[in-house]
Amino acid sequence: MSELKEKAREAARNNFRGGANCAESVLLALIESGAVDLPPETVAMATAFGGGIGLTGGVCGALVGAVLGVSAVHGRKKPLEGTQQEIIDQLYGNPGRYRFFNQIPHLFEEKFGACTCAELNKDYSEWFNKDRFRNCMNITIEAAGMAVDFIEQGQQEGYTQPFGKNLAKKE
Numbered sequence: 001m002s003e004l005k006e007k008a009r010e011a012a013r014n015n016f017r018g019g020a021n022c023a024e025s026v027l028l029a030l031i032e033s034g035a036v037d038l039p040p041e042t043v044a045m046a047t048a049f050g051g052g053i054g055l056t057g058g059v060c061g062a063l064v065g066a067v068l069g070v071s072a073v074h075g076r077k078k079p080l081e082g083t084q085q086e087i088i089d090q091l092y093g094n095p096g097r098y099r100f101f102n103q104i105p106h107l108f109e110e111k112f113g114a115c116t117c118a119e120l121n122k123d124y125s126e127w128f129n130k131d132r133f134r135n136c137m138n139i140t141i142e143a144a145g146m147a148v149d150f151i152e153q154g155q156q157e158g159y160t161q162p163f164g165k166n167l168a169k170k171e
Contacts, residue, residue, distance in 0.1 A: 021050025
């Protein structure tokens with residue numbers, strides 16, 4: 001395991017134990033470890049995603065925090081620069097960023113069995129349950145490590161991965 005990944009995982013653990021929600025814990029860990037160069041105030045963008053967006057059970061906040069961090073590194077800084085076709089190709093083409101980002105939720109679901117907070121926590125009848133807390137903390141720690149893996153992968157491989165399942169039916 002890379003030193004950067006271990007630092008991010010440990011920071012995520014400490015952040016979650018300290019009371020930050022899952023999304024905040026992951027994004028802040030990526031900032032604290034140096035995997036992402038963002039001001040700490042940007043963690044505020046992640047706050048709403050705890051509990052699957054304000055406890056609604058939607059997309060897992062740890063997954064969102066990881067995607068925000070990876071996108072901070074590999075997202076488009078000037079999304080409207082170029083011709084309309086160039087702008088579209090930056091996302092859908094080969095290489096294309098959607099090919100890269102598409103991999104994150106697929107790997108997350110493969111590892112944890114779901115991408116939604118409700119599904120990930122279906123076995124816990126009480127939200128304020130220490131076992132549920134441990135489960136979410138584990139997911140949070142792993143999501144921070146996954147984010148570092150994707151940041152490094154994108155820097156090494158670029159955006160030429162094959163698409164997984166996707167709405168545009170791209171291959």
